[in-house]
Amino acid sequence: MSNSIAPAVLNVRDLTTGANLTPAGVTYDAATNTATFSFVAPLADGNYRATVLASALTDPSGNALNGGADYTFDFYWLRGDIDRDRSVDFADLLILAQNYGRPRRYAQGDLNDEHMVDFADLLILVQGYGTTCRWRQRHGRRVRFTFNERFCHPRSRLQ
Ligand SMILES: [Ca+2]
Ligand SMILES: [Ca+2]
Numbered sequence: 593m594s595n596s597i598a599p600a601v602l603n604v605r606d607l608t609t610g611a612n613l614t615p616a617g618v619t620y621d622a623a624t625n626t627a628t629f630s631f632v633a634p635l636a637d638g639n640y641r642a643t644v645l646a647s648a649l650t651d652p653s654g655n656a657l658n659g660g661a662d663y664t665f666d667f668y669w670l671r672g673d674i675d676r677d678r679s680v681d682f683a684d685l686l687i688l689a690q691n692y693g694r695p696r697r698y699a700q701g702d703l704n705d706e707h708m709v710d711f712a713d714l715l716i717l718v719q720g721y722g723t724t725c726r727w728r729q730r731h732g733r734r735v736r737f738t739f740n741e742r743f744c745h746p747r748s749r750l751q
Contacts, residue, residue: 596620601648602629607639607666637725639668672720674701680720688717 599615606613615629643664649657657663672680674687688701691709696702701709703716 597627598648599629601645602627603643603645604631604635605641605643606636607641613640635669637668637670637720637723639666639725641666668725670720670723670725672703672717672723673725674699674703674717678726679724680717680722684717685721688713 597618597620599618602615602618604613604615605611613631613635616632617630618627620627641664643662644657646657646660646662651657668678670678670680672684674684677683687699688703688709691701692714694700694709695707696709697707698705701713701717703713706712
C-alpha cells in the first residue's frame with residue numbers, strides 16, 4: 593500500500609440508524625502496515641459496518657486493494673466491555689480491579705485512553721454495567737442487533 597491514505601477511503605455505517613460516518617483523520621504506519629482512523633465525534637455503543645473503498649487504495653504499482661472489490665467488515669463498540677464479549681459485567685470489573693492504579697491500555701481497564709486505570713475508568717464501567725450489545729439471529733444470519741438504552745461516547749478508533 594502507498595504511504596499516504598485519505599480518511600475518505602473508509603466509510604462506517606451505523607447499523608441502527610443507517611447513518612454513514614466518515615473519519616476525520618487517518619494515520620498510516622508503514623512499518624506495521626496499519627491505518628488508524630479517527631472521528632470528530634465518538635461512536636455510540638452499537639454495531640457498525642466498515643467499508644474500505646478499494647478504488648481509493650492502491651499498492652506502489654497502482655493495483656487496487658482486494659482486486660478492486662471493496663472490503664467490508666462488521667464490528668461493534670460497547671464502552672466498558674473490556675474482554676470484548678458484548679457485555680459489561682463482573683468479568684470486566686475484575687480486569688479493571690486487577691489493574692487499578694497502574695498504567696495500562698483499554699484491554700486492561702483504561703477505558704478513557706489516558707493510559708492509566710483509575711477512578712474515571714471505574715466510573716465509566718459502572719455507568720455501563722449490565723449493558724449488552726447483541727446480534728439478533730434470524731435464519732442463522734446476523735441481520736439486526738439489539739442493545740439496551742444505555743449509550744456511551746467512547747473515543748473511537750479502528751485499526
Ligand atoms: Ca465484557
Ligand atoms: Ca484511564
